[in-house]
Amino acid sequence: xxxxxxxxxxxxxxxxxxxxxxxxxxxxxxxxxxxxxxxxxxxxxxxxxxxxxxxxxxxxxxxxxxxxxxxxxxxxxxxxxxxxxxxxxxxxxxxxxxxxxxxxxxxxxxxxxxxxxxxxxxxxxxxxxxxxxxxxxxxxxxxxxxxxxxxxxxxxxxxxxxxxxxxxxxxxxxxxxxxxxxxxxxxxxxxx
Numbered sequence: 001x002x003x004x005x006x007x008x009x010x011x012x013x014x015x016x017x018x019x020x021x022x023x024x025x026x027x028x029x030x031x032x033x034x035x036x037x038x039x040x041x042x043x044x045x046x047x048x049x050x051x052x053x054x055x056x057x058x059x060x061x062x063x064x065x066x067x068x069x070x071x072x073x074x075x076x077x078x079x080x081x082x083x084x085x086x087x088x089x090x091x092x093x094x095x096x097x098x099x100x101x102x103x104x105x106x107x108x109x110x111x112x113x114x115x116x117x118x119x120x121x122x123x124x125x126x127x128x129x130x131x132x133x134x135x136x137x138x139x140x141x142x143x144x145x146x147x148x149x150x151x152x153x154x155x156x157x158x159x160x161x162x163x164x165x166x167x168x169x170x171x172x173x174x175x176x177x178x179x180x181x182x183x184x185x186x187x188x189x190x191x192x
Contacts, residue, residue, distance in 0.1 A: 006051050009033050015050045017057055037061060077118045080134050084143050085111055104136075107144040125150055 013020045015035075022034035025044060032044040037058040072078055085106050087099040110117035121134075128134075128150060135151040136143060 004048070006031075006047050009047060009050070016053075017061065018045060018050065072114050072118065075114075075118055076128065077121055078114055080128075081106070081110060081114055081117045084134070088143065102140070104140070105142045107142065110143070120145055121148070 008024060009015075009020050011020055011022065017038045018035040020033045020035050021042065024047065025032045025034070031047040033047055033050070034042060035045045035050070036042045037060070039058065039061050041058045041060050043058060086093050087095045088104050088106050089100060089111075090096060091100065093100075107117075110120070124145070125148065131152060132150040133153065133156050134143075135149055135156050137147050137149055141147045
């Protein structure tokens with residue numbers, strides 16, 4: 001496959017946030033054009049990058065858009081949030097069909113600022129205890145304030161979309177696997 005040839009860019013052409021303000025410059029094997037970003041910064045941009053990534057921002061703009069995490073990424077709840085975002089918003093994730101395709105999303109404020117998620121969880125749910133997982137109260141609802149809780153693995157398994165549930169007015173009973181009942185029965189009889 002040969003090298004892709006990009007057409008010449010005319011002065012005044014706007015691509016993404018950049019406006020071309022000068023003639024092309026050929027340096028080594030790349031072509032550059034002087035371009036001004038919407039923020040006013042001017043620099044030389046590779047022509048192929050302008051075509052392939054029209055949303056490419058200058059260093060000033062991209063630095064202003066980044067939210068500094070300042071150690072938040074080392075907080076234990078950060079990985080829980082990243083996993084939920086990945087399951088719900090990344091089509092390449094193995095579990096995307098169980099979350100993202102069903103329309104389950106992560107609250108936009110939590111996606112934009114992980115500190116808001118951590119603060120909410122710590123103030124409303126308390127710290128995570130050993131053996132507990134973050135779960136959605138409404139299995140078809142989003143990861144959002146009021147719809148998350150800490151649960152054990154058993155509770156988490158019972159809140160799956162394929163759990164068999166018997167409802168009696170005012171009560172909810174999950175049909176548990178026979179193996180769990182059998183284990184409880186034998187454990188109870190072995191103690192007697």
